[in-house]
Amino acid sequence: MKTKTFIAITLLLVASGCSSPPGTWGWYVIDPSTQNGWNNIKFLLSGFSATIRLSVLAAFLSILIGLVVALPGMSLNRWVRLPSRVYIEFVRAIPLLPMLFWVFYGLPVILKSLGLNIPIDPFWGAAITLAISDSAFTAEIYRGGIQSIEKGQTEAAKTVGLNYMQTMRYVILPQALRRILPPLANQFIYIVKMSAFASVIGMQELTRRANEVVVSEYRPLEIYSLLILEYLVLVLIISSAVRWLERKMGADQRS
């Protein structure tokens, strides 16, 4: 549905561009039949690699941090639970862009004052920021998945002699994983979209490249239309993978 609508709108724009007076539209900037247009397209598409690398790394870190945050968050002891709760509430409250500025411009100052000379390049700055920002949500996904398993499962595990760790490992987590994976994969889409913010700290990903071509060609409508199309293709690929995963999980869900 999304795809069809988008194609329809794009075709409409293209068609209107063709029939409008010169100067209103300028698809020539990304016309592959001209040398300049082809160079622009190559330059714009080459941002895919950075966007994908950044998103995959951020998602991977987020999944790890999320689990580390989520597990103590389910403890019966409130003092074990507290740091997890504070982390989630705190991180969730910070908008991505200010956090990105803080990590990229602020964190090196702190590191330096601690005597650590660790430079933070745009790629790692963006990856860390995206991972931390997203980890609050992955942590909640883990918690929701684990707590959605019926209490009777834990009770039955106890009556056949399993201890807490065995119950988690053999009974609860295998069932929770089926419920956690689809929303976790969905969260990946969020990361891909938010990776566009990395452009403001100078990372050469899709959005940054689009901005640079816009500045040199002064054709924002055409370039940004292509940019949106690039994200759409990426997200549609991921979301169809998520749907496949959901179907597979659903088929395996024997309860």
Place this chain on the structure above:
Amino acid sequence: MADTSLAVQFKNVDKWFDDFHVLKNIDLKVLTGEKIVICGPSGSGKSTLVRCINSLEQHNSGNIMVQGKEVNKNLSKGTEVSSEVGMVFQQFNLFPHLTVKENLILGPMKARGLTRKEADDRAMKLLERVKIPEQVNKYPSQLSGGQQQRVAIARSLCMEPKIMLFDEPTSALDPEMIAEVLDVIIDLAQEGITMVVVTHEMGFAKKAADRMIFMDEGRIVETGTPDDFFNNPQTERCKLFLKQILQH
């Protein structure tokens, strides 16, 4: 000090769910090998009483002894008693992501340290005993309710418990499946195992029970042999309950 002829003993046990006084001064002795049926209106504390035996619930005061060991009031430390006690739940609580056989061998292998071969052999024997050996490689969702409950019984027996608890084992079943489950439980009752069964199946109680217990509002109101209990109930509350439950 511990009386070996006693499987379970409650002494002045009280339990609250927040403000709700669910068990009131419970005194109860279950002899080794005895089959006890507990009945009573819903909310009378029958399930809670049974769940206190294997520490799925913790009591607030009094003492509970199971197989000569005191049940700890602190739940997180109470795991050792429950391994002597098997339990069958109203909702079966089979592990849906595991096959029938995997459901049966998980406890014996992980908690008892049996080899796969030993656990497999034991599982097959028990599946034959509950009359569904052919379902061994199926998943719980592929079985009928009655079959699932029989698997749950076999899963409990796989741990070779000394005491079996049944918490309304047939209440979630379609009527035509109740008999097949009760048959298995009656079969089990012929052997030496101690059983505490919460149920409203009075026909089953007459056949299998050594002693009936009637609970109301958190107290044990009446106790007696099935004969006395059904033919000559002492309290008005019990008479009313029996009248309502037996009138159809």
